[in-house]
Amino acid sequence: MEIKTITIIGQGALGILFGSQLAKHLGNQNVRFLADRERIDRYQKEGIYCNGEKCDFTYITPDLQGNPADLLIFSVKYPALPQAIRDAKNQVGDKTIILSLLNGITSEQLIGDTYGMDHLLYCVAQGMDATRTGNRLVYSSAGLLEFGEIDNTLSEKVKAVETLFKKADIQYRIPEDMNRIMWKKFMMNVGVNQVTAAYNSNYGAVQAKGEQRDTMIAAMREVIQIADRKGIHLTEEDIQYWLNVLDGFKPELMPSMRQDTAAKRKTEVELFSGAMIRMGKELDVPVPVNEMLYKKIREIESAY
8 A cells, every 4th residue: 555645635734734744855746735615716816835935736616536546644733624525525435544643532533434444544643732823834843753553453544554654754753542543632732722722821821830730631631530530540640741842932932723713713622621621521420621621612712
């Protein structure tokens, strides 16, 4: 199994970041961005820039038939995922591998419900500091992608993506326990993304002792409770790991959900506290901190 053609749907920070890396090594003709005609016209008119360099991406529309991708990458925000799944239908063939770069723990199942879980590899984006403003992306760290099968087998799909990432010089890791990695990243997002969005703040606010840092930690602890009921082992050491990571970020920068509220965009709150509230009800586990954050973020969105 060899990956020769790649289709990316979603030209946000991660789409541009990894799209540019893949195109440099595989050629623009082999890396296509899927978008509607209006969006493509805007991209081509305004241009897309990655660290100051213009990206000459190839674009295709959803109605293109007969040329499915070897690898399909979803890099949209959660509110756009249902439409993206519909738009991608002509890009999925019998052997297409699908990666989702979305935050949270639910996008793979939503995609798999349409195209079959046998196409999916699970994936978590870690450590990048990419910020997109308008048509320009700036980053100093490309981070890495952790990916694998949910049962941790070293399948042909995993080997094919590993070969691709080596060729494209994309940093990656194949973890021993993919599901735990998914939940560990989910715990961080539930904490830092939501608190900075709910309080209209930045990394500096959760680095300092006080209400926001305490709220972030409390939200993370609720994830530990839910994960435990699902048989996934998260600990206080995992929280400390993320605190150490966050303390190294530039205080004035903001995570993605706070960038969304600052730009008056719909957030991914349903991926985080929305999912926590639903799981809490199913498992009879109270999640009051996440309920509070959900309410605050929804109020912010309603005031746009």
